Amino acid sequence: MLTxxxxxxxxxxxxxxxxxxxxxxxxxxxxxxxxxxVYGLSVLIVGGSIAFFWRxxxxxxxxxxxxxxxxxIALVVxxxxxxxxxxxxxxxxxxxxxxxxxxPVDAEGQLQWGLVAVRWVGxxxxxxxxxxxxxxSFLMRWIDNPDFEKVDPSEVSPxxxxxxxxxxxxxxxxxxGAVVAGLAYALLYRYxxxxxxxxxxxxxxxxxxxxxxVVYGNWQFW
Numbered sequence: 001m002l003t004x005x006x007x008x009x010x011x012x013x014x015x016x017x018x019x020x021x022x023x024x025x026x027x028x029x030x031x032x033x034x035x036x037x038v039y040g041l042s043v044l045i046v047g048g049s050i051a052f053f054w055r056x057x058x059x060x061x062x063x064x065x066x067x068x069x070x071x072x073i074a075l076v077v078x079x080x081x082x083x084x085x086x087x088x089x090x091x092x093x094x095x096x097x098x099x100x101x102x103x104p105v106d107a108e109g110q111l112q113w114g115l116v117a118v119r120w121v122g123x124x125x126x127x128x129x130x131x132x133x134x135x136x137s138f139l140m141r142w143i144d145n146p147d148f149e150k151v152d153p154s155e156v157s158p159x160x161x162x163x164x165x166x167x168x169x170x171x172x173x174x175x176x177g178a179v180v181a182g183l184a185y186a187l188l189y190r191y192x193x194x195x196x197x198x199x200x201x202x203x204x205x206x207x208x209x210x211x212x213x214v215v216y217g218n219w220q221f222w
């Protein structure tokens with residue numbers, strides 16, 4: 001049975017995944033809603049749920065905040081993961097193809113900046129908080145102890161890191177890139193004992209990736 005702290009980490013992630021499925025299965029020519037704008041709806045709904053539960057995220061406040069050294073390490077880890085993410089794209093490194101790809105361009109191939117902004121804000125600011133709360137703060141520690149808040153990040157077992165990363169991998173098309181990212185963020189959380197370190201690294205990865213995708217038109221990464 002999940003506690004309120006558990007639900008606070010599961011609900012935003014669950015809402016995001018439901019809306020992702022809706023976006024993936026909504027026909028692009030349905031005549032009443034461009035599926036790409038469902039992502040904007042996700043930002044509002046998931047962001048609202050995080051705001052609602054914010055007081056339950058003890059690891060995002062107080063002494064858990066980043067110091068300068070941890071911030072630098074997080075920035076470097078995030079940048080390295082970004083570089084590896086765009087390199088680990090061989091066919092054998094992929095699990096199928098995205099069910100809800102995102103191309104913020106019109107019929108003439110011109111950028112639609114409203115969609116670009118919504119996608120980037122969601123990927124760089126919302127997703128890192130939502131996913132780190134679920135994958136690392138909740139699931140990784142829950143594997144070691146269902147009363148997960150009692151598990152100090154520095155004492156998370158290798159088994160918990162590996163199993164949570166395996167599930168994290170299954171939620172991504174680029175399975176090898178996801179393994180690298182998941183282990184990097186998990187180790188960062190374990191080493192620094194600060195969830196903000198994992199959040200910042202994840203935000204750097206997604207933020208730089210978003211800029212790179214728009215500049216070079218590599219929409220398959222979105």
